[in-house]
Amino acid sequence: MPNSVFKFLNEDKSRCEFKGKELDVSIDSETNEKYFIYKESEVYFIIENEKQMIRRIELDNQEIDFQRCIFIYKDIEFFNYEVKKVINFNYAVFCEEVNFGEGQFASMIFKECIFEKDISFSNIKFKGIIKFNKSNFKNQVFFFDNCHFYESIEARNITSEKDFYFSNVTFDKALDFSDSRFKEKLLFKGDNNYNSNEELNLSGTTIKELDLGNMNKGNSFLISFATSYIEDINYMKTDFTYNNVKDRKTFLILKQFAIKKHDHINALNFYKNEMQMHTKQLRKEKENKLVDYWILKFEEVASNFGTNPIRPIILIFCISFVFSFFISFFTNSLNVYFENSLLLINPTLSVKDILHITLDVKDIFIPPLLEIFNFFKNIIFGILIYETIKSFRKFSRKL
Structure with missing residues (x-):
């Protein structure tokens, strides 16, 4: 021996x-x-x-x-x-x-x-x-x-x-x-x-x-x-999902190994789970990090942290059709509801511009509140368009 x-x-x-x-x-x-x-x-x-x-x-x-x-x-x-x-x-x-x-x-x-x-x-x-x-x-x-x-x-x-x-x-x-x-x-x-x-x-x-x-x-x-x-x-x-892992650092380590192996698809998946776990942790600390929590929560809902391009597109259409209903109701233009909805997808148009196109009327009263809502809607659309582009690049972009 x-x-x-x-x-x-x-x-x-x-x-x-x-x-x-x-x-x-x-x-x-x-x-x-x-x-x-x-x-x-x-x-x-x-x-x-x-x-x-x-x-x-x-x-x-x-x-x-x-x-x-x-x-x-x-x-x-x-x-x-x-x-x-x-x-x-x-x-x-x-x-x-x-x-x-x-x-x-x-x-x-x-x-x-x-x-x-x-x-x-x-x-x-x-x-x-x-x-x-x-x-x-x-x-x-x-x-x-x-x-x-x-x-x-x-x-x-x-x-x-x-x-x-x-x-x-x-x-x-x-x-x-x-x-x-x-x-x-x-x-x-x-x-x-x-x-x-x-x-x-x-x-x-x-x-x-x-x-x-x-x-x-x-x-x-x-x-x-x-x-x-x-x-x-x-x-x-x-x-692995965030339900199987005790801490965010574990996904960070897995992500680093995936990046090292040039495995960008799994790196993005680990990144997504890392952000989900971080959001979950922030929910317990909302008093101190309320802004961070809602930013991450929005990105989770909007595009699953930049991994789902379908979500932001669906959200854009849903918001357009819902907002079009309010415009049509307040301006008595229900007959052009569908046209309003499609034009509302364009974030560069004001409510007044849209109604000029659909109703062919130059002078129409637009409640100021609708223009304010449209302004914030356009900001959200800009973010959703960015989320769409980012999500479509998930197979090519590096973390």
Whole structure:
């Protein structure tokens, strides 16, 4: 086991090295398991074969205890059946590849574990919480093929040296990777379903590459990149909305990645959601930022923040037809209502000019209030025309 934190130092296995420290190895007279004392009261047991592992599983205890066990035999496989007890792997060391498969488990606790080679979970139902807090994964980690987490996953402050995979997995509760470090990729591949009412927590996490391209999320899905450091994100097919994101900075980060990749369409989509979230935040602060709120609210209604060119065109026609009704009513010109409506689309014409054209009358009384309304209507039309132009350029303009 080169580069392992554990190794025997002689043939009779009476001495070992653990985390750079040389130690004496003893043998438990009852179980025939080798063990050593690393620090005061920290006793580590060496699991050399499957028989020793099974003995611990079959003990009549409230939990299955693998705390401070060092697994050194090859092809380690756990549990192909239902396990109702809590399984405690705290401070354990797995020197070889380990596989959990075809089972149904209660809680599994892996606090401060070391996994020196690949670890995989397949076709498993986790009925209770699973914890990996402060664990170190030196090789690849696989959760795949119909794994189902009914409770949350806690993996706070972990270190993953290689790729960390989820593929064809269902999450019903939170997934917490806060304050962790992924030196390679954190990938959600295959068909992953995130049904949680809680969040995918990446706060304070460092990730070389995050792939969320195959995450099927429920309406209550929540995520935040606000305090994370991520070198690259695959955001395709994520379809995030402001209801799925905890803070505006997350959309700002996604927008920056899209701009970096010259993906202007998704950059605009992230910008739109960023503005929607900012508007939502301003609504709570209307007393201090009332003007900002109503400006953004107008742009949201008018063109969905410059992404929908149909809205401002429809608004122009609607305002024209409504305002034409008032002009026709106050000037007794209902017979030319339709012509008035079309001419009102032109923001350069006054009410008097319009009636001169439609009625062919040079002298007609126009209530001053109508001209005032028309003036403000023309200002709104100018803004809506700008929103239309801006929206039609959504596939070519850069943010």
